[in-house]
Amino acid sequence: MAEQTAEPDGDPGANEDAPGEMYTDAGVAAEGSEPSADRTAEPGEPPVDDGSVDRDRNRAAGQQSDVGNGKPGTESDVGEPAEGVDDGQLWDVPRSSPTYAVYTSIASANIGSANFGADARQVRSPAARATGRITESDLADLRKGFVEPPGFVDAAKTIASEHLTFLFGPRGRGKRTSALQLLRKSVDKDIFLLSPRMSGTELAERAYKAGCGYALIDHAGDSGKEGAFSWRLLRDRLTEADARLVITTSVLLPEVPGEFRVSEWRTPDMASVLRERMAVELPDTDIELLDSVLCDVVRVGDTAELARRLTDGEAIEDAVRNLDASAAEAVREWFDRSPSRRRIAEVTTMAFAVDAPVRTYDRMLGGLLRRLHEADPEESATEPEAAMRPLRSGIIEPGGLIVKHTTTTEIGARTDFEFEKPAYHHHVVRALWERYDSEGLWNPVRLWLDDAVDAGDLSIVTGLAALSEVDINEVLEIIDPWSRRERGLVGQFAAMSVLGAMAYQDELAPTALRIATVWICRGDPAQRHTAAAAFSVELGIRYPHDAATRLWQLSVQPHTSAGDVDHALPTLFVSLVTVDSNPSVVLSMLATKMRKLHRPGADIESRARVNALALRVMSVRDRFAGRRSLGRYLALDGARADTVAEVWTRILENRPTRRDSLALFPMVVEDLVNNEENAEGLLRELAQQIGALYTGVRADHFVTDFHRVNLGSRNKSSTKVAALMRIFVAEFSKFARK
Structure with a gap:
């Protein structure tokens, strides 16, 4: 079994090397192997070779180790054109471009205000991530106003006896909330969301944490090729770990054994949902009116939105007009x-x-x-007119x-x-x-x-x-040429943005994930670049584990992409830090890869590449926030200083990246000084974690080099930054083992 590592807000038992997680179908070399240009094409197709192998070999050797030109002290930030980077990159849409003000970053995107159901005129925060650990506060929110639908008791019995159950039925029936409620009733420990792209075989081969619950929402990983054996093998694996798994899907595959099924999932009583969620008292006449209206409502979310509006004091007539069923009727009449x-x-x-x-x-x-x-x-055709028609007012x-x-x-x-x-x-x-x-x-x-x-x-x-809800094939025929850069960089950016818009919708996000996965695994070089960009922003926020894995896999074969993929993983880190959506997943993945590639006998070029990539991630600066993302990350509640220390120590101990890694300290310290009240406390904790990884002569060498690079005669740091760096060194020395 592959090495397992605890991942913040992830699944500590996840098998990172499970089948389907590498580019076996796209010809990308497995981790730690020599990249090979002749393995990047689909079977029967000519190999892809854009002449960039030598350039990327130089990058992998550590000659360019940070975002931009390899020097963490430069102002080469995510979103800024970097010296030496080829023109035409999705990471640096020109400021003069009309696209820049619309969709160049999470900070400026208005995708979140798009609406496909209940009225949501207010700009919403980015959609919650769809993989990783569910917090207790999230579960508590889901319990508010929850009404058990028909079939809930039967599903609870199935998961208790079989450890696995499927909930199937049309979207909008509350399957996700029901799945999480079933798990909370079945287990006392953590609950995790798994990627909808996982197949039955992959689920059967992964590891599960004892006593935990797992949910796979909107399953999209199977194509009907896997039989009952895989699902029964999965049941055995879950039983062995005393774990539970609930899978939701729109259409149940016929291969799923009968013992794991319940009848088609139905919505709960909508009138009961409204009463549970509504925090105001209404007269009986209004209740009767609402009950008659709710007969036509088929989506639990619409009833929840109606309850919110009524609780906020909106008139019943106005609140009802915003129901999806009312909107559908108005559009049909028009x-x-x-x-x-x-x-x-x-x-x-x-x-x-x-x-x-x-x-x-x-x-x-x-x-x-x-x-x-x-x-x-x-x-x-129209007749010519003497007067200009007032078309806008019309x-x-x-x-x-x-x-x-x-x-x-x-x-x-x-x-x-x-x-x-x-x-x-x-x-x-x-x-x-x-x-x-x-x-x-x-x-x-x-x-x-x-x-x-x-x-x-x-x-x-x-x-x-919105059209993808109606006919996804039509949308694919439109955006596929764009993703291949057939309409230039702006078209490529538009294709990426469509996936981002889909990622904001619960019902469309799994489809967006599937499209991006196909592009990054089987697409041509331009499509791989498009998918990498999509995974680094909105789609990556929704599926951080999938994004980190896919971007890592592409980074070990950069010549298979038409663009510079070295920006992708750092940009994902910036995105996740910006919205606090489990940015630890990027650092944890890097730490795991570095542990494997720093073992004796590991491929030297792959080792150099992961070191350079780690330095890029650690050095990246978010120009929209004007901050070093690492400093911003350290101040988050869920930050893992121990993981930061492990990654930082690895690149400190790597000669090609050592000086840049040392020079990064004053930048992070300055960021904390300028933005965080508890800068000293954060630095002390980091110093303790890094110090614990050093012993004897190595610790002495670190202190000597740190002083020479950051506190020597050429030091230009402010007095406060210099003072905190001295505190850092002193704290480091206390915890370094002699």
């Missing part, structure tokens, strides 16, 4: 009126221009009308779906067009897809979307995410 071609163009543009300024909306509407005119010139119509909204900002007023109810969005997309054919609408729309990418109008990504 389309039943047989709207004109221009009206269809207006709502189509709105569906793909969410949150776009008025001028952007005008430009995109004009572009779509031109494409529709090309498709059917006679129907689109967009707003009585009983229409679009309204004009004016917002007052710090610098003045801003006017936008938007759907009257955000919940209209995905119903409009579905109606457009179901009612209109390819020749009349969707072929022109596809050309128009390409035009929008060329113009840098990347607000289209939320519309494409």
Whole structure:
């Protein structure tokens, strides 16, 4: 069995070398082996060789050990073009680009405000990560207002006797919450979320922590190839560890043995859910009205949103209008009126221009009308008019779906067009897809979307995410050429952003993960670059364990990507630190890889590469926050100073990275001094952890080199930073073993 390591908020028993976790299907060399250019292509295809092998061998040898040009003291940050880096990288979209202000980073992205169900006009925080340990506070939140659905008791009996059960049924029925509630009733220890990409074989071969619970939500790892044997083997492995696993899926595979099944999962009584979640008392007449409305509600989340609105004091009529069922009815009535071609163009543009300024909306509407005119010139033709028509004001119509909204900002007023109810969005997309054919609408729309990418109008990504709910194949046909850089860097960035928009939606995130995994494993070099960029931001926040694993695997074969993949893992670390979504997973993975590659007999080139990559991660600076991400990480509640110490010590003991690793100390100290009240306490803890890893002569050499690099005559640190570094050395010396 592979070496196991405890991972913060991860599963301590996870087998990192389980089948399917390496690029066996994509031809990427296994960990610790010599990279080989002729193994990067699919079987039957010519090998990929973009001439970058020698360049990447130099990087692996430690000649460039930090983000940018290999010097941690430079201002070569994530998102900044670095000296010596080729043009055309997803990591450094030019500031002048129209995409820059929309989707260049988590800090500026508005993907979080996209809506595919209940009204969520307020900007939401990034979606919670979908893998790792579930905290008790999260479980407590899930217990609030929970109502046991039909079949819950049977499922509890199944998991108690078999240690494994499947919950299947359409999305929106509360399967995730029910799965976690089943586990909390079954186990007293930690509960972990597993990657939906894991197959039955991989689940059967991984290790499980004794007495813990595991949930795999929206299972997407099997393709029907695995039989009952794998699932029974998994049951035996779970029983051996006294662990429990609940798997949720939309459609149950026929290969799943009957003993693990329960009947199709149904929603709980919606009226009971509303009463449990609502914190206000309503008169009986209002309760009766709500009960009649809830008969048409099929999603637990919509009922929860209704309860929230009523608790916040919103009028019943307004709260009900924001229900998904009410929104669907309003959209259906509008389309039943047989709207004109221009009206269809207006709502189509709105569906793909969410949150776009008025001028952007005008430009995109004009572009779509031109494409529709090309498709059917006679129907689109109009008589010339003497007076200019007030087209913009005509967009707003009585009983229409679009309204004009004016917002007052710090610098003045801003006017936008938007759907009257955000919940209209995905119903409009579905109606457009179901009612209109390819020749009349969707072929022109596809050309128009390409035009929008060329113009840098990347607000289209939320519309494409909504379309993926309706027909994922249509979306793939649109974004696949973009991901291959057939429409340049902006198209590649748009494809990445579509996956990011999907990652914000519980129902779409597993699909986004599957697409990115296929691209990074089987795609051409440009697609691998696109997937790496997607895994480093929103998709990585949602699935940090998958992202870290995939980016590591790509980093050991950098010549298989069309771009510089050395930015990917540091950018993921920045992203996870920014939203505090288990950034420890990156450092823990590096620590595990370094332990393996520092053993006698390990591949020297792979060892040098992991050292250089670790230095990049440790040195990375988030220019949006203006901070060293390592300093910011150390101040987080869940920070693991022991893991930081292990990784830092490894690169300190590696000659090519030693000086840069030493020079990193004053930068991190300065970051803590400028931003954290407890800077001294954080440094003392770090010094103790690093000191515990040093003994005798090695400790003496560290102190000598530390003084020479950071406290010598050329030291330019501030008085406070220098004082704290002396405290660090003193604390280190106390804990270093003689």
